[in-house]
Amino acid sequence: MLGHLLQTEIEDLITSRSWDELRRAIAGLTDQDLAEVIIDLPSEDEGILFRLLPRDRAANVFSYLPVEYQTELVGSLSRRTLLNYPPETAGHAMTPEYVSLRPDMTAAQAIDQIRRSTRRTETFATLFVVDAGGRLLNDLRLAVLVRADPAALVGDLATGPLVAIPSRATSEDVVRTFEKYDRTVLPVIDDLGAMLGIITVDDVLDTARQEATEDIQKLGGLEAIDTPYATTNFVTLWRKRAGWLSILFFGEMLTATAMSHYEADIQATVVLALFVPLIISSGGNSGSQAATLIVRSLALSELTLRDWWRVAFREAASGLTLGTWLGGIGFARVMVWQYLGWADYGDHHVRLAIVVWLSLIGVVGFGSFAGGMLPFALRAMKLDPATSSAPFVATLVDVTGLVIYFSVAALILGATMGT
Numbered sequence: 049m050l051g052h053l054l055q056t057e058i059e060d061l062i063t064s065r066s067w068d069e070l071r072r073a074i075a076g077l078t079d080q081d082l083a084e085v086i087i088d089l090p091s092e093d094e095g096i097l098f099r100l101l102p103r104d105r106a107a108n109v110f111s112y113l114p115v116e117y118q119t120e121l122v123g124s125l126s127r128r129t130l131l132n133y134p135p136e137t138a139g140h141a142m143t144p145e146y147v148s149l150r151p152d153m154t155a156a157q158a159i160d161q162i163r164r165s166t167r168r169t170e171t172f173a174t175l176f177v178v179d180a181g182g183r184l185l186n187d188l189r190l191a192v193l194v195r196a197d198p199a200a201l202v203g204d205l206a207t208g209p210l211v212a213i214p215s216r217a218t219s220e221d222v223v224r225t226f227e228k229y230d231r232t233v234l235p236v237i238d239d240l241g242a243m244l245g246i247i248t249v250d251d252v253l254d255t256a257r258q259e260a261t262e263d264i265q266k267l268g269g270l271e272a273i274d275t276p277y278a279t280t281n282f283v284t285l286w287r288k289r290a291g292w293l294s295i296l297f298f299g300e301m302l303t304a305t306a307m308s309h310y311e312a313d314i315q316a317t318v319v320l321a322l323f324v325p326l327i328i329s330s331g332g333n334s335g336s337q338a339a340t341l342i343v344r345s346l347a348l349s350e351l352t353l354r355d356w357w358r359v360a361f362r363e364a365a366s367g368l369t370l371g372t373w374l375g376g377i378g379f380a381r382v383m384v385w386q387y388l389g390w391a392d393y394g395d396h397h398v399r400l401a402i403v404v405w406l407s408l409i410g411v412v413g414f415g416s417f418a419g420g421m422l423p424f425a426l427r428a429m430k431l432d433p434a435t436s437s438a439p440f441v442a443t444l445v446d447v448t449g450l451v452i453y454f455s456v457a458a459l460i461l462g463a464t465m466g467t
Contacts, residue, residue, distance in 0.1 A: 056087055062093045064257040078107065081436045083112035086121065094121055099242065115447045138222050139215035141255065142245030146171075148178045151185055151203030155196040163191075174233045176243060177206045184235055184243040186210050212237045215244055219255045224349055233247055259347075313358025319393050319400060320457055323378075327407050328449035330374055330417035335441035337364050338419030343433045346423055356424045358419065372411055375405035399460050407456045411449040418444055 050132060054073070061070040074082060074097070082101070086094045086109070098106060110118060133139030148159045162172065175193065177185045186206035196205050212235045213225055225234065234248045344357060345351040351359065382401035385391040393400050419441045423433035 055085060058085055058097070059089065061091065062089075062096055063399045070097070074100070074217060079108045080112050082109045086113065099182060099244070102182070112300055113424045117167065133215060136219045137215070138213045138217040138219075139244065141219070141222070141251055142215070142247050143251075144245045146176055146243075146246045147233075148176045148243065149202045150208070150367045151177050151179065153202045154198060154203065155193055155205065156198035158193055158202050169244075171248060176235055176246075178243050178459065179204055179274035183235050184210070184212060186242055187235065197334050212241075212243075213247065214239075216306065219259055220347070222247060223252055223259065224257045230374050233347065257287070320403075323404055323407075324450070324453065326378065327404070327411055328446045330371075330408055331411035331445035331449045332442035333415075334367060334370055334412045334417035335445050337464055338367075338416045339441050342420050342423045346433050347429060353424060353427060356421065359420045359424070363416045363420030367413035368409060371412030372407035375408035377409050378404040389403065396461060403453075403457045403460045405448075406460070407453040408450040410456065411445065414448055415441065415445040418448075 058070065058073055061073060065203075074085070077085070082097075086097060089097060098109070099111060110121070113121065122394065147162060148456055153161070158175070173190055175188045177188055179185055185203070187206065187210070188202065189205040193202075209227050211231065212224070213222055215236050215238050217225070222234075226249060233246050234331060235246055235436070236244045238244055327393060342351065379401040382393060382404055386393050386397045420440055422444075426433045
């Protein structure tokens with residue numbers, strides 16, 4: 049019987065994912081001992097140990113397992129969650145259903161093996177060349193194999209660059225890899241280069257759609273919802289939306305505090321209150337635009353954290369330019385309404401129009417800058433840049449917009465306020 053100490057050591061090595069030490073620990077065991085180890089392992093670990101074995105030895109060990117354990121092991125090897133990888137990783141999304149070939153096979157032998165294979169597979173278009181220890185060497189197109197000389201070796205036919213996905217790569221990394229190399233299927237490997245499974249392009253399309261949906265939902269200021277809207281129950285919808293709304297509501301309380309701070313100015317010049325929604329909404333809109341653009345560019349890897357200074361300069365310039373344009377429209381609005389008699393802004397309507405113009409330059413400029421920088425700040429803190437970027441920017445600009453507006457009003461109108 050296998051010693052309890054060695055059995056415990058093997059389980060600990062699997063838990064710590066110390067593959068090199070695990071290979072050495074089982075190298076001296078007989079096939080019968082290895083079968084005993086697999087029987088005693090938890091079901092989620094038995095597939096891991098079995099995949100570390102060379103193909104020939106794995107077949108021998110498998111033959112020593114009782115029928116019920118053989119069935120359990122096959123199920124373990126077929127499950128997508130084979131190595132208990134976290135959700136939204138390549139290891140979690142892969143499938144073990146693929147065709148592998150040995151490099152020392154001839155083209156004729158490889159085709160014959162494919163023809164006789166009873167194993168289910170996601171695709172035959174791409175085949176994978178692995179050594180006796182299960183290490184991935186390269187991939188091979190079926191079209192190349194069938195056109196090759198029957199005596200040609202598989203290892204000589206697989207000459208293209210090897211592209212593989214680490215098992216713990218994130219879903220976003222997987223999507224980017226497929227986009228970069230324009231492949232329809234890619235292999236998934238562990239830390240030692242052993243092949244674990246494959247991911248196909250249809251899996252990637254599902255992942256990309258899910259990632260885009262989550263980003264859109266986060267940009268709107270709610271937690272990601274995993275189920276379609278029509279089938280999501282009311283309680284779940286409420287819970288997903290209430291959290292961020294509560295946080296943003298507390299942020300908006302700062303706006304009320306700022307308004308109360310300028311209460312005397314508002315009472316002195318009531319007309320100032322008429323333009324508060326115009327000023328702060330323009331800043332929030334410009335900030336939301338900037339946040340949306342930068343979040344998408346970060347998601348597509350068009351920008352990295354090192355590009356923050358370039359984005360800061362561009363968004364500041366864009367914000368000031370847009371603010372000047374909108375401010376001009378606001379200035380014209382005040383003057384036209386005054387001269388056509390549609391509104392009476394008092395004797396100092398020209399100064400009021402200048403206040404609106406300059407305030408829009410400041411608020412829109414700040415909104416664009418803040419909207420461009422917030423996604424970088426979230427990424428630097430290891431958070432998803434899409435997380436409520438637009439609502440956060442809008443809330444932030446609401447507060448700062450009031451400060452800018454009434455500060456400009458105090459500077460321009462000065463002693464004329466209330467007259």
